[in-house]
Amino acid sequence: MELSIYLVSALVSAAIWSLPAISISLIYGVLRYPSFAIPEFMTLGAYLTLVLCGFSMPIWLAGILAAVCTGLVALAVDQTIFRSVRRAGMLPPVLLSLGLMLVIQNVVRFIWGNGNLQFPVAPMRPFNIAGIIITPVQLGILAVVLAVLAAVFLALRYTSFGRAVRATSTNPDLAIVTGVQPERVYGAVLFLAGALSAGGGIILAIETSLNPLLGWRVLIPLFAVAILGGLGSVVGAALAALLVGLASELSLFILPSSYKTALAFLVLTLVLLVRPSGLIKAAGART
């Protein structure tokens, strides 16, 4: 009974983390840098959704529109700022993403202030399925995330875009030789990463509340998940999200809740020490 609450909560955390973690993974796989701007795309997406909800739009439509807008922002930033340092190694894009993080977080703070905002989601009676208590919102979150994960997985595996992404991430030079246009792949990956992260941010804000630090607070768990999943692997990231989610929920039995993030950091360093290639070997299965 007690345990089932933790399990549901771990599942929901995993669902929320998996989307931005896959974004980090995708960008790392294709563009070879860890992007610290991903958490801020979560925050941005959540605030945009709230603005659109203000125009008496249903929340699902507002969420989709906000995710598309965030994706476009990510695409635009990549094509203008990041493009100018494309061939300069890993460090410049990392520093740029750090600068971008600061800019987005504080533009949000400037416009909407530091306060906590709530999404207009009416509280509903939780279901009781075979002794497992789950709210309709949580059930909806799980369903949506699973559908999105399946769509991303299938798109990467079976479409020509997916092939181009996988080819670029395995061997960029060979991909170019075979006619893949790298800038298009980069743009598409950034759009997808922005939109997926925004999705993660929106559901995180629905489950908790919204403030300018929404994304920044989960930065460490996200990187723990992305690294554990083997940077560059989508399935790996989803499985790793489940593991980190379980670990941080179960840790509540022995640690105070304020240490969830700290625990994620320990997971991260342990993974780097023991198995830096991630839990799931990325090679061969970069989908």
Added chain:
Amino acid sequence: MIEYIIAISIFAGIYGFVALGLNIQWGLTGLINLGQVAFFAVGAYAFALAAKAGVPFILALAISACVSGLFGAAVAMFTPRLREDYLAIVTLGFSEFVRLILLNEKWLAGGPDGVAGIPRPNLPIGLPSELAFLTITAFALAIAFALTRRIEKLPFGRTLRAIREDETVVTSVGKISLSYKAQAFMLGAALAGIGGAFFASYLSYISPDMFGPNVSIYVLAAVLIGTQGSSAATLISTALVAMLLEGTRLLKDYITFVDGVELAALRLVALGVALIAIVIVRYRPGRI
């Protein structure tokens, strides 16, 4: 006005230590550290706790340098081969980890309330308090500067530069590059710790929210502007960054149409934009 200039100079001096430390790690050795604020914070808290327990200034300073250095060594040990991408993630994560610990462990250092009543050093010279503190900071910074200049010239420093340029070559002439890298990281962390000690002593009050990621970005920007590797250029660019960023605090008295939160947000937006601009200028094609 003169108080402002002294205050900005002291802040520039404090960040000078932190930037000199980052310059050893990143500029000299090529080890990226996105969480320099962690060692700054550890130094500040170590100093605060030691000084409040009655430890004399110089000794407390040494303690904070040692504690920060140890933390630096630990981070270096826990980052396999000190690879660039792992370092970026681990250092940034570590800085947030440290902030969380300081925030949550009330028994250690007051949690969110921080530590108050941190003493300043007593000086026998008859200067007003602020000016005396500036003198001590400048004197200590001069020593740190001389030391780092010396390190750059020593065989140790040459090895670090060689590691930055080509690690394989260094390994092939029989030097254990990992040990050199760890030492450089430790040294840089210790310098940041000294900066933290001066910070705590100057403000006499510290709390976890002073040690956000923006401090790391401050010094990253400073080291980036100064041609990486040169201590003198690093100090000059740190002074520039401090003037720009601390100087804009003055605007608070003149700009009335934005409130405190908005102005703080705008300053950080400016910092982010500055970092982006510096990176683009520094790394644009054909300039490496």
